[in-house]
Structure formats: structure tokens, C-alpha cells
Amino acid sequence: MNLFRVALAAAALTFTSASAALAQAPATTAATSGPLKIGYTSVEYVLSQMPESRQIESDLKAFSTQLENQLKSKYQEYQTKAEAYQKGGAAMAEAVRADKEKELTNLQQSIQEFQRSADQSLQQKQQTLLKPALDKLQKTIDVVAEENGYTYVLNSDGASPVLLHGPKEGDISDLVLKKMGVTPGAAPAAPKAAAPAAAPATPAASKTKTKTKK
Template identity: 35%
Template sequence: MKRQFVAIVLIFTIGLLANAFQGNAQNKIGYISLQELISAMPEYKKAQTDMQEYQKALVQQGTDYQQAFVDKQKSFVADSIKMTAAVKEVKRKELNELYLKWTNFVNQEAQQMMNQHEQELLAPIQEKAVTTSQAVAKENGYAYILPKEQLISFPAADDILPLVYKKLGITPPAKDAGAKK
């Protein structure tokens, strides 16, 4: 009975050790710069173009609000001599509302619209980058992938960015000759 117990404990211990060694072999840690990956994706370049067009449209809208205010103000100044006090008060309120609409759009609304549009454009690109990175990590036996920007020291061999570029069919951007890695 004692021999059987010792044999079971020995087999259990060997199993635990084998599991520990196998577990350590599977816990490869890699890293990636999602910023580099996303900026190299064709979808990102298209999104940048779209953002520039959207920004131009917002600038034009702000300019239109400004022009409407300036035109209304000129009209008010020119016609105010013929207006009664009540009409002047109504026109001043209109001018004030138009001015507030213009300044609110320029100072807040346009930026909020820009941020929301950017998030709508970038969310699927970021999701694709993360999903592809996860797939490459799994295919290559990496248990953990860390963001390169958060690391102080890292071996080049564990950078999965080239593997993700390959999976996405992206030609890596040329490195600057004078830039440090």
C-alpha cells in the first residue's frame, strides 16, 4: 500500500513538473507597436484622407456661419436707423444668437464632430490590427503580447510586427537611415 502511495505521489509530481516545463515553454512574450502597424495599414491612409476632407467641410461650415453673422451685422448697421427700438432689440437678439452659434461651432462643436468622426473611422482599423496581432501571436506560440511603446528594453526577435505585416500583406515602411531602433 505504501509503495502504491509513493508511486502515485511520484507520478503526480512528475506530471506537475512536466506541466510546469510545458507551461513555461508556451509562455512566450512578444511585443508590437500598434501605432506603427496602424499607420502602415492602407485603411489608415484612406481614413486620413477622409478626415482631411471632413475637416475642410467643417472649416467651410464655420466660415459660412461667420459670413452669415458678418452679413447680418452689416445689414443691421445699415438698416438700424430706420428701425424702431423693438425691432432693433429683436435684430440684436438674432445677431447675438448667430454669433453664439458661430463661436460655439468653432470652439466646441466642430472639434467634437471631428473626434467622433475620427473614432468612427479608426475603430474598425484598430480592431483589425488587434485581431490580426492576436491571430499572429496564437499562430506563433506567444502567450502575451505587450505594447512596444510601454517597454524600456526588448529583444528584436520577439517583435511580432513583421509577422503581422506579412499576414496583412503590407510592405513595411522603410526605416530612416539615421533613425535609431
């Protein structure tokens, strides 16, 4: 699954959580204001059809590539110094050898910390890029629901979707797209982001050390 689909799935889950609360709300208010009418939509589908999706995917791919290149640079530095240590470690003075081992250990820790930080940064970037599109989607859903008399609108996405069954006429996804000026299914699919190369595994500390002579 590429980064963009992961981001869409995460956004869909956000909507699913909100929809779950609505789905459990008592229907007593509907009894007093009119018949209960429930619609549903696929947030992931609508987001993927919106013109903003192409730019979001491009920006997300560029940011991911930037993080990946930084990680590769750190790993290459580690490899270079580890190889130099392996070749000359036995001939080093005790103090120099200890200093080199400490440097390699610090580089390992730096790589691991960067990997954790990069994951968090990527998640934050996803949220930042998706927020304007999600805000636009929410406002459009509100308008479509009011215009078509829907009391609740649920999200049909997610591993555990709120919607378990519903008639086709209850699906307002295309109505939402048309309200935003998007022809459902007509827009060309956004280019798929190349799957990021797997982050290089951080070498075990034991591989960088030789036994010191007693």
C-alpha cells in the first residue's frame, strides 16, 4: 500500500470514529422533527476523486523521499566508519579503540532515533496535508445532507466500518463529489507513489566491535 492510500485510510478512520458516535445517538430527536433518514459515503473514495488528492500525494511522496535520503546518508556514514574500524581496530591503541566503539554506538542510536522521529514527522505531514481537504469534505457533506434531508451520514470505510448494510440510494458519495464540482469516476487516477525503499536495518552493535586484547 502506498503512502497516499495509507493517508486516506487514516483519514477515513477519523471520520469513522465520529460516525460511530452519531450511529449510537438516540433517534428520539428524529421522531419529533420528522422521519429518520440515514445516508452513507466512502470518505476514502471521495478523497481520492478530489483534485486536491493529486497534489497531496505528490507532496507526501516528496517529503517521504527527503526523510529517506537523510536516513540513507546517516547509514552510509555509519557503514564507512564501521568498515574502517573493522580493518584497523585491532591495531588501534586501547583509548582510540574505545573512542571509535563509542562513536559507532552513538551513530547506531542516532539512526534508530531518526527512524522513530521520521515516522512521527510523516504522520504529522499527512495530517497537515489532508486537513484542508477533510475540512472541505465535511462542509460539503453537511450541505448535501441538509439539501437531501439526511439526518445522519455514516462512513462506510475502515476495517470495522460503521455501515454494515445499506441501500444504494443511501450512498451520497457521488452527490458530495458533484457538489464540489467533481464528476464521479471521470477524473484520472492520481499517479501512484513509488513504494519507499525499506529503511536500512540498523546493524547490531556486536558487528562493529572486535574483542580488545587483554
